[in-house]
Amino acid sequence: MHIFDGKIYTAGIGLDSNKFIINGYDFLASFSPFLICTEINSGATIFEKRYSNMSLTSDFFHDVGDSNGLILISGTTSQSNCRTCSKEYMVGNAMLCKIDPNTGELLSKKTFGSINYCTWISQFCIIQNDLWGVGFRQYTLENPSGLGWLIKLNPNSI
Secondary structure (H helix, E strand, C coil), rough: EEEECCEEEEEEEEEEECCECCCCCECCEEEEEEEEEEEEECCCHHHHHHHHCCCCCCEEEEEEECCCCEHHHHHEEEECCCCCHHHEEEEECCCCCCEEECCCCEEEEECCCEEEEEEEEEEEEEECCEEEEEEEEEEECCCCCCEEEECCCCCCCC
């Protein structure tokens, strides 16, 4: 949840279906990220946007922030609950999105990471007026334990 310009922004993921099949791949569930914007004083919903992604990958929204008048969302992409897919669909890459704060329109989406390691940005923080992402990366292919990190972000490059 994030408060910006008299509005509350809440991001997360929602269940689309319990089980489905796409192109012969068997999925346990399908998820889509969402963003809800409400007016802080009245509680009225300004918009409720679902970013549907019916493909072999899913996007997960973790945190909301703002920079230069735009809403930023951190998360994970290329992650799925596919039971019959190759390993490449089972890991996650870090994702950053820019969102129009008035309409919820997705303006841009950038991902980074490796197909071999699960990577994500779990939250934003401001340190001395700079935007930073706090995240996690799988330490090795053999060891699923993680390596935490703090990365300085350039909102203009998202």
